[in-house]
Amino acid sequence: MTELVGACVASTVLLTIAVVDALRSHGRALSQLHDLELQENGEGLDDQETTYAEPSEGA
Amino acid sequence: MWAGVLAIGAVLLVAAGCSKVTDPTSTREALASIGVPVPGAAIRAGAALEVLVGLAALVAGPPAAALVAGSYGAFAVVVWLARRAPDAADCGCFGRSGSPPSVRHLLLDIAFAVGAVLAAATGSASTWHLLINHPAYGVPFLFVIVTGAWIGYLVLDPPATSTPAREVDQADTIGVEPR
Numbered sequence: 001m002t003e004l005v006g007a008c009v010a011s012t013v014l015l016t017i018a019v020v021d022a023l024r025s026h027g028r029a030l031s032q033l034h035d036l037e038l039q040e041n042g043e044g045l046d047d048q049e050t051t052y053a054e055p056s057e058g059a
Numbered sequence: 060m061w062a063g064v065l066a067i068g069a070v071l072l073v074a075a076g077c078s079k080v081t082d083p084t085s086t087r088e089a090l091a092s093i094g095v096p097v098p099g100a101a102i103r104a105g106a107a108l109e110v111l112v113g114l115a116a117l118v119a120g121p122p123a124a125a126l127v128a129g130s131y132g133a134f135a136v137v138v139w140l141a142r143r144a145p146d147a148a149d150c151g152c153f154g155r156s157g158s159p160p161s162v163r164h165l166l167l168d169i170a171f172a173v174g175a176v177l178a179a180a181t182g183s184a185s186t187w188h189l190l191i192n193h194p195a196y197g198v199p200f201l202f203v204i205v206t207g208a209w210i211g212y213l214v215l216d217p218p219a220t221s222t223p224a225r226e227v228d229q230a231d232t233i234g235v236e237p238r
Contacts (some may be wrong), residue, residue, distance in 0.1 A: 003183055004200045010174070011207030012065075017163070018214045024129025025217065 062183030063204060064174030069186075070208035071171070071215075072113030072130060076201040079106035089151025089160070093140040116175075120185025123173040131153060131172035138164045139173040148216075150200050167215060 079086050090097045112130055115123040134152065141147040141160035150160040150208035158164075187206065221228035 002060045002194050003062040003088055004190060004203065006060040006183075007066060007203040007207060010064045010067050011210060012080075012201055014207055014210040014214055018210050018217075019231075021163075021214065021217060030182060 060183065061174050061178035061181055062120065062185070063151055063200070063207075064171065065127060065178035065183075066186045066204040067174060067207040067211060068127055068131060069113040069116035071117070072127065073110050073210065074212060076106040076109035076113060079103070080110070084150040085153070087153035089137065089141055089149050090146060091208055092144045092147040093137065094144075096226045098189070100192050116183060116185075117188040120180050120181050120188060121179045124156070124179035128179070129174035131168045131175065132151035135168035136173065138168060152211070153216055164215060167211065 080103050082101045083106065086102050086106075087097060090102070109130060112123065112126045116127045136210055138150055138152075138160045141150060142162075142165070147160055150164050152158070152164065184193075184223050186197070186201060189200050191197070
């Protein structure tokens with residue numbers, strides 16, 4: 001019986017490490033995507049400002 | 060108590076040995092990066108020995124635990140040296156994996172070595188003994204150790220961390236509005 005308990009404890013420790021590692025990897029990936037999204041949106045805003053400025057200058 | 064750690068380590072040894080027998084490329088590169096060039100045939104022979112050690116631990120239990128402890132001790136030394144090597148890209152644990160030698164590898168190798176020593180010291184029953192003589196405990200024990208070994212494999216060789224950042228950049232799931 002103690003063997004089964006020991007195996008369960010060891011598996012739970014490994015599972016905890018795996019879950020924490022997966023969450024950290026997921027967080028890193030989300031951070032990268034968020035940075036990329038901010039970069040893309042920032043470039044989009046610059047384009048919009050340029051497009052908006054041209055007709056006003058022409059008028 | 061420590062027989063579970065020994066059994067999980069033994070199943071991982073069998074899995075890693077089988078992987079290295081089929082494809083020793085990563086292990087050969089890892090050993091070459093620490094200045095120990097070993098031909099593929101020798102790595103295959105060592106991996107076959109690794110499989111035998113794992114099976115012996117599952118069948119005989121604590122009497123074979125010293126071999127398991129020695130194997131994981133050797134792995135810990137290789138991972139430690141690979142971490143110090145400037146051009147070591149793979150740990151070489153599973154033959155063809157692309158997992159870098161990390162602190163996690165080092166700590167798990169040490170933990171399995173210590174667990175094997177403690178299993179030998181306490182003299183617990185082997186997996187085979189439990190399956191044959193106490194199937195009510197043996198079958199759940201086998202299920203738990205195989206599951207634990209699978210999780211241990213995912214910890215040692217996580218699939219997500221091998222994705223390069225440029226592939227993430229090119230993914231369609233970014234959610235950025237098209238311009």
